[in-house]
Amino acid sequence: MGKIDINLVPKQENQKSAFFENILAYRGFLATIFLFATLIILILYFSVFIRTANLNSYTKKWKKWQPQFNEITTIKKQITELENLKKELEKVTIPNVFISKVLEDIFCALPENIWLEKLIYEKKFLSIKGYVVKLDEDYMISLDNFIKGLNSRKYFSSIFKQVNVKGSAKENFFGIEVLNFEIECLK
Numbered sequence: 001m002g003k004i005d006i007n008l009v010p011k012q013e014n015q016k017s018a019f020f021e022n023i024l025a026y027r028g029f030l031a032t033i034f035l036f037a038t039l040i041i042l043i044l045y046f047s048v049f050i051r052t053a054n055l056n057s058y059t060k061k062w063k064k065w066q067p068q069f070n071e072i073t074t075i076k077k078q079i080t081e082l083e084n085l086k087k088e089l090e091k092v093t094i095p096n097v098f099i100s101k102v103l104e105d106i107f108c109a110l111p112e113n114i115w116l117e118k119l120i121y122e123k124k125f126l127s128i129k130g131y132v133v134k135l136d137e138d139y140m141i142s143l144d145n146f147i148k149g150l151n152s153r154k155y156f157s158s159i160f161k162q163v164n165v166k167g168s169a170k171e172n173f174f175g176i177e178v179l180n181f182e183i184e185c186l187k
Helices: 015-025 027-093 099-109 139-152 154-159
Strands: 114-121 125-133 162-173 176-186
Touching (some): 099 139, 099 154, 125 139, 139 162, 139 176
Antiparallel strands (some): 125 176
């Protein structure tokens, strides 16, 4: 049979004394935890100390290079200001292309047997599309004369340095055989 204990003297145990008894019972374990925590704190402290010492040495080196850094920063600012000034001056000094003069030169160089279909102008090139009708001379001779006429125009040739035939093909245009062409004019 099991053991039965009956307390005939109703006296409460002191809770504080039970707490201290538990502490005394586990004092070896608590001392180990305390030493382990102290060791971790010391390791972290030395780690921070070493990093701080390294940082101080970098600060000393940085002070040595500070004048050069300031000079480089000043030069970079001046370069940025000069680039902005250059852009502003380019806007003023580089004239825009006068499209009216370009169109005048195109139409002055245009032979009778060439009809234009489309002109596309962008910043770096001009595309001229159209048709050549065969009259007295061959299609390609008329197209070559048109290109020579463009190159001989003073304003047009000062803007567009390279004038080339990009493509051409014969086709039927309302019952008439024509040469469809595209000329690319590059700056």
